[in-house]
Amino acid sequence: MQANAANSGSQRRTEGLRFPENFLWGGAVAANQAEGGWKEGGKGPSIVDAMQGGIVGGNFRPEIEPGEYYASHDAIDFYHRYKEDIAYFAEMGMKCFRTSIAWSRIFPSGDEEEPNEEGLRFYDELFDELLKHGIEPVITLSHFEIPLNLIVKYEGWKNRKLIAFFERYAKTVLSRYGGKVKYWMHFNEINHFHTIPLAAGGIVVGEDEHKLPTIYQASHHVFVAAALAVKWCHELVPGGMMGAMLSLSPIYPHTCHPDDVFESYELRRRSLFYSDVMLRGSYPAYARRIWDEHGITVEMQPGDLELIAAHTSDYLGFSYYRSSTHRAGMKILGNTGGILGADNPYLEKTPWGWPIDPKGFRYVCNELSDRYQKPLFVVENGYGAADEIREDGTIADPERVDYLNKHLIQLAEAIKDGCEVLGYTWWGPIDIVSAGTGEMKKRYGFVYVDKHNDGSGTLERRRKNSFYAYQEIIGTNGQVLFE
Numbered sequence: 001m002q003a004n005a006a007n008s009g010s011q012r013r014t015e016g017l018r019f020p021e022n023f024l025w026g027g028a029v030a031a032n033q034a035e036g037g038w039k040e041g042g043k044g045p046s047i048v049d050a051m052q053g054g055i056v057g058g059n060f061r062p063e064i065e066p067g068e069y070y071a072s073h074d075a076i077d078f079y080h081r082y083k084e085d086i087a088y089f090a091e092m093g094m095k096c097f098r099t100s101i102a103w104s105r106i107f108p109s110g111d112e113e114e115p116n117e118e119g120l121r122f123y124d125e126l127f128d129e130l131l132k133h134g135i136e137p138v139i140t141l142s143h144f145e146i147p148l149n150l151i152v153k154y155e156g157w158k159n160r161k162l163i164a165f166f167e168r169y170a171k172t173v174l175s176r177y178g179g180k181v182k183y184w185m186h187f188n189e190i191n192h193f194h195t196i197p198l199a200a201g202g203i204v205v206g207e208d209e210h211k212l213p214t215i216y217q218a219s220h221h222v223f224v225a226a227a228l229a230v231k232w233c234h235e236l237v238p239g240g241m242m243g244a245m246l247s248l249s250p251i252y253p254h255t256c257h258p259d260d261v262f263e264s265y266e267l268r269r270r271s272l273f274y275s276d277v278m279l280r281g282s283y284p285a286y287a288r289r290i291w292d293e294h295g296i297t298v299e300m301q302p303g304d305l306e307l308i309a310a311h312t313s314d315y316l317g318f319s320y321y322r323s324s325t326h327r328a329g330m331k332i333l334g335n336t337g338g339i340l341g342a343d344n345p346y347l348e349k350t351p352w353g354w355p356i357d358p359k360g361f362r363y364v365c366n367e368l369s370d371r372y373q374k375p376l377f378v379v380e381n382g383y384g385a386a387d388e389i390r391e392d393g394t395i396a397d398p399e400r401v402d403y404l405n406k407h408l409i410q411l412a413e414a415i416k417d418g419c420e421v422l423g424y425t426w427w428g429p430i431d432i433v434s435a436g437t438g439e440m441k442k443r444y445g446f447v448y449v450d451k452h453n454d455g456s457g458t459l460e461r462r463r464k465n466s467f468y469a470y471q472e473i474i475g476t477n478g479q480v481l482f483e
């Protein structure tokens with residue numbers, strides 16, 4: 001068996017592949033992984049500001065210890081250096097840039113009546129700078145950044161009160177930026193409620209606590225909040241679109257044994273459950289059996305289901321990094337006990353052990369288009385590696401370019417298959433803090449940032465070789481990939 005045989009470029013048929021006119025080529029970051037300035041401009045702490053070591057296996061303590069290192073507190077200082085960084089994005093030719101609004105810059109504690117004007121002004125200036133360069137902002141309302149107070153005082157999305165707090169925040173920013181931002185998403189990778197309930201939902205669940213009732217109740221609150229965000233977007237933003245955003249790396253059965261096949265399907269539904277509700281507007285039939293078998297009663301208020309039905313998301317944003325493989329007997333609901341699943345012998349891996357699977361990208365685009373018949377937006381795809389500056393000052397990252405090229409060819413195949421894809425934003429066009437591990441060493445950027453795991457570094461920016469590769473791809477609307 002040969003690694004990556006399934007994805008080899010040897011029989012490439014590239015005739016007729018093309019990206020649409022006005023395809024949104026871009027890059028994506030999240031406020032907490034890039035901005036820093038965690039206490040500046042009146043910002044309050046968010047959940048990641050109280051986390052060390054990343055959101056997957058890291059350590060969360062609500063009391064932030066002075067003098068200790070927290071990666072999000074300074075991050076790459078995008079808060080002060082965004083003009084320089086946007087100039088790099090413009091030089092690459094990017095048509096759009098995805099970031100999130102840090103909720104706690106706008107409502108520092110999450111439950112105030114009035115927003116923080118200084119925080120609002122920051123994003124006004126950021127969006128103006130993007131628009132000045134002809135770059136369309138693509139904005140996520142909540143990307144693992146719940147105000148810390150909403151977790152300490154209200155236990156996160158477990159509490160129905162968060163719907164009203166989120167609605168106030170969403171209305172505030174939608175009306176303020178409605179003339180500047182057309183593409184919105186409500187919740188980043190909300191299907192991670194099962195694997196990282198704290199970062200995704202601000203839900204503290206102990207190791208032994210039966211997690212599922214809490215997860216499904218909190219999910220219901222999020223569905224109502226998402227529907228309200230769609231409603232207000234349509235009322236307040238002329239021509240605005242509010243998308244859902246999920247992590248949708250596909251899941252393959254480990255073997256063709258029917259148990260592996262059906263359990264993989266059930267595991268897949270654990271994620272598609274979120275897009276099923278938010279894009280189709282109703283709970284899927286299979287939810288009833290899960291709730292019955294786990295003794296779950298989801299409390300709903302009159303009008304909730306009608307709201308969810310009336311305000312479905314306009315498009316499906318998703319992240320794609322890799323595929324995973326499932327063997328019967330591995331856990332399906334709650335945690336998986338390891339995010340990578342069973343080993344796939346056909347695929348090579350990134351230095352962080354993530355299987356590289358370009359064809360899986362085409363597969364998932366088709367799966368999602370067939371299921372929802374709504375536009376897709378690839379809002380995260382990227383390659384994390386430990387880049388180093390060579391003696392001559394250059395940074396060679398051929399593996400990143402290879403990953404980029406192969407994934408884009410498969411995306412073009414998916415478009416030829418009939419998938420409607422609004423755009424593609426590479427994850428981390430500039431090096432940022434890793435969400436999962438809190439490291440700087442795991443770099444995704446086309447632009448290098450001199451910052452290290454212990455917080456040291458000059459923050460100087462420098463183009464990697466991949467910078468020029470992406471520039472050429474955008475400059476030819478992808479045609480260079482097919483030559």
Ligand code: BG6
Nearest residue numbers: 030189319384433434435436437
């Ligand atoms: C996605 C998140 O899950 O994956 C991002 O939306 C994150 O915030 C990205 O950074 C890559 O993961 P990591 O752990 O390599 O940063």
